[in-house]
Amino acid sequence: MSESLHTEHAASHGSVKSYMIGFLLSVVLTVIPFWLVMAHVLPKGLTLVTIFLFAIVQVLVHLKYFLHLDFSTDGRWNTLSFIFTMLVIVMLVGLSIWIIFSANALMM
Structure with a gap:
């Protein structure tokens, strides 16, 4: 009975280290664009491009570290x-x- 409760999954799950790396990268990739907007460091057009690029990188970080999508x-x-x-x-x-x-x- 207890053996049926423990099933093995074929997909690999992340370790605490990979989740922490993903979390820290997500925080950094959120804080930097927020700071760029609040401090008015760059011109408006360049700020929009920078936010868009950070958003793409953040999506890739989420796909790799949280959804575990890779080509293994x-x-x-x-x-x-x-x-x-x-x-x-x-x-x-x-x-x-x-x-x-x-x-x-x-x-x-």
């Missing part, structure tokens, strides 16, 4: 399914916006 033998299928899902979502949203703008242009 254990996580390859999870990563490929995630990429396929993102591709479908980007196509769905992008094509919907294209259709809406085309319909708006034709109605004018």
Whole structure:
């Protein structure tokens, strides 16, 4: 009975060290853009580009350290399914916006 409660998962889970690295990187990648906005260090356009770049890096940090998506033998299928899902979502949203703008242009 007790053996059925303990199941082994094929996916690798992170260690405390990897979670701490991910957490610290997430905090740093949040604090720096916040400081750039509050201190008005850079011009507005450059600040927006910097925030966008930090956001992309932060998404990658979350994918690696918290969702454990990588191309190792254990996580390859999870990563490929995630990429396929993102591709479908980007196509769905992008094509919907294209259709809406085309319909708006034709109605004018």
